[in-house]
């Protein structure tokens with residue numbers, strides 16, 4: 001069994017885009033910007049012996065705002081610049097009631113099975129309440145990156161103001 005850092009994408013590894021006063025996903029590669037300290041943070045998680053796996057809701061795919069091609073290009077860019085092991089994307093809108101949109105844990109269960117992950121020694125890093133809720137259901141520890149839209153309705157195990165700070169939290173609790 002191995003340990004894993006589950007990473008939310010937008011607002012954690014990639015900058016959220018301000019659209020109509022709300023933080024949103026980038027819709028295309030032109031809006032896609034990797035957070036400055038993300039490459040080093042992922043490298044440090046790997047050095048600490050963790051798999052690094054992205055779990056991201058992208059309802060814009062189902063809603064026709066993001067094309068499958070753009071998502072593939074974004075995934076390629078992430079894999080080229082960050083030492084990630086895998087990327088799991090939920091393409092559905094909330095209307096579809098799928099099993100994979102966070103806070104549901106369908107994508108986590110897939111990753112856990114595929115990579116033989118032990119949730120108890122793993123972490124989820126996210127900026128939204130849905131990430132923290134999912135972590136609790138999965139049974140891993142959670143780190144909330146502050147500054148997201150959600151006010152932290154669910155108490156995370158740890159807070160961090162940046163990915164660099166999240167690395168310290170993980171290092172101190174490994």
Ligand SMILES: [Zn+2]
Nearest residue numbers: 090092098100
């Ligand atoms: Zn889904």
